[in-house]
Amino acid sequence: MFSEFFQFTFSGITLGAIYALVALGFTLIYNASHVINFAQGEFLMIGGMGTVVLVGADLPLPAAMVGALVLATVAGILLHRLAIAPARDADVVTLIIITIGASIFLRGLAQFFWGKEYHALPRFSATESLSIGGATLLTQSLWILGIAVVLVVALALFFGRSRLGKAILATSMNKDAARLAGIKTQVILGVAFGISALLGAAAGLIVTPITFTAYDVGIMLGLKGFVAAAIGGLGSSTGAVVGGLLLGLSEAYTAGYISSDYKDAVPFVIILAILFFLPNGLFGSRAAERV
Amino acid sequence: MKEARAMKKNILISPYGGLLLLALMLALMPLAVSNDFHYDLLTKICLTATVAVGLNLLVGYAGQVSLGHAAFYGAGAYASAILTSQYNLSPMVALLSAAAGVGVMAWLVGRPILHLKGHYLSMATLGLGVIAAIVLNNEEQLTGGPDGVGLPPLSLFGHELSVFGEYQFAGLTFTGVELWYLLAAAVLVIAVLLALNIIDSPLGRALRALHGSEIAAQVAGVDTAKYKLRVFVISAVYASVAGSLYGHYSGFITPTVASFEHSIELITIVVLGGMASTFGVIIGAAILVLIPQFLTDFQELEMVVFGAILMAVMIFLPRGLLPSVLQRLQRGAQ
Amino acid sequence: MSALLSVTNLSKEFGGVHAIEDLSFEVQRGHVHSIIGPNGAGKTTLFNLVTGLYQPSDGTVTLGGRDITGRAPHKLCEMGMARTFQNLQICMNMSALENVMLGRHRHLGSGALAAMLKLPGLRKADRACREQCRELMHFVGCGDYQDHAASAMPYGALKRLEIARALAAEPDILLLDEPAAGLNATETDALRSVIQKIAGKGITVVLVEHDMKLVMNVSDHLLVISYGRKLAEGTPEQIREHPEVIAAYLGGGARERQAREVPA
């Protein structure tokens, strides 16, 4: 009874950590450019599929991982450079369609070059699972949690300490002021897209050993990341992490105790319920619109 | 002299002139096409365009983004399927009941979400759409699950309209495919007429004001919540009717009619063709139905090419195809 | 004389900032009632509270004796309240004339069915509305822009367009937020006569304005606020003599501010 609950909780947190990373990517790009990047899920796909393909090309696993991360980061920077930056003044919906176009494009490339098959990656550790108090814990989950925590801390340090991180924050808060202060805002925005892609790819990579990957896994993962970011209030990093964990846990409990058929509906029911009571998400600002 | 010229130009570019042109083009289409395959494409274009014209009222004119509109299309199609095959209603009665039901459903879900702004509204509509698709996939007894469900042929005034049939009218012989095209074209023309009437009315002004400045609309006496809800319901009913017709036309539907991907396709049509341009979105619908036909040559690269076209159009013609082209023509004329 | 609008102990706080604090005053029916005060004094916030765009933290507002505190803007419009905005609220996706016609919304049937079927009654009413709105545009002095897209109009014309839209509602009370900002001397003069004509029709006008010459010319009554509180109140003559007002507002600072706001 309790071990079951413990197990669901653990898998929920694992899943939540992945969603949190995707949501952080969303948040980063949203803050920097006010774009909702519907191509965010494709970075997860590139992280997972890229590693699979490079391992298939006889690269050792660590080298393949680095290769996939680099690939995704480059894709992120190019996405900004080639598709977002030229459309700077476009309508919000137009920008949404552009990122959707980008996601179809990236998915298409993956399908063309890497095929439609499902793939898995080897676990990072030799032992598959540990048994604690009757519950079975996958070692890969521990890897996921560990890496997610490291990434979140690294991100916090990056924004808190480094010049580049502070420049991104300054650009997010006020683009014109940042430009006047000598910050090359377009370069900075490109970096933000790159980091966001890196985060997504890392999430996609570490989750692949337990969930499989294919050219089209990015759609659902990306949407759930968007939900997690919206729960947190679009633009709040703390909110993104909390939102991700909340999603992961509720999904795991629903699948465990209620029905796995409706597992994928859970995030969307939650966000609708939250928006019903808090139209700006859990951590969004509630400032009166200035007139 | 100058005035007279301006008047003439006004009639030519007036929306109702456009409607006449559209009706003429649709009526002459049979001269240009010959085989069933072409008629099939044309019918699909007309039905898709009907949804898009309704969605454009919501997104293009009133400025309220919906990323879940396929849910209403799917709801219309499935309601028709269930009402005809499980409750033995005649197709037309089923279609009308479905439209009314979907309208009520849109009203119910629209009330709590339409006060949301910007990306939160996108999120909420997207969520509703995804939930609808999941329900259709899972409620197998009712919907047939992922395998889908069949629909009987449409019947009009006691006559069955099957794509496989042959019909005599005034000494002429029509195939079922041809008649289906004519029906879909007529539906589109009516859909456009109603939309143009709405836009050219106080209601239409209020809707456009929601897009232009919600604050201005409010202080001018527009009950913004009520008007958002109204246009949401209207656009949902458009989608429902088109969905029901599509179901009878194809004879078989699966949950993909209500999928997230289909919602995205619908909003893409609106933005690509031109927001707040009724004729633009018809062009958008034509393009989205036809592109896969042209891209079959690229086979495996279809998605890549489609994604690239989408990005390129939106980057270089951010206001959509028709408005951007018209703007250029106007500038050229000056 | 009776008070048309009365504000009692009104307060509005934005995360610790008291934009309006315990403010009470009355506007008499038929008056031009001006509200002056330095930038940031809370004048626009007061308008937003009175017109229902903001919810007050405390206090009440009544219109014609009825409590309207926190009532939705569209309901207030139906009760005869109209306003303009300091930072324009124009529908840039519509033509100038359509913006004004929007103002007549409360006088037109806007049923969906009537619109879809283009019923003759609705069409006729809309045609009449169009003519009335053309006249209004001439009245406020932006008649030359009738068939222009709003997005193609200069700033000064847009300010007048907002007045036309507000008048289109046939209000009993009209709130103008800095209508002369950005206008040159001739335009300001024309604006003065428009305001006087509006008042002449019996419409009560509440005017927020920095141009003291205009204010002193048209006002029946003045309210001076500073930091969200009432500083003084009275007729133009009384205010001109008021020592605190002279010190705080009408002194050197005011002249400088005026000089800055007159465009080249």
Ligand SMILES: Nc1ncnc2c1ncn2[C@@H]1O[C@H](COP(=O)(O)OP(=O)(O)O)[C@@H](O)[C@H]1O
């Ligand atoms: N929506 C808002 N959110 C936060 N602060 C506001 C808001 N609106 C106004 N304020 C603050 O209230 C004060 C009064 O502003 P305002 O009413 O615009 O002054 P005025 O119109 O007299 O120049 C200012 O300190 C302003 O920053």
Ligand SMILES: [Mg+2]
């Ligand atoms: Mg102000």
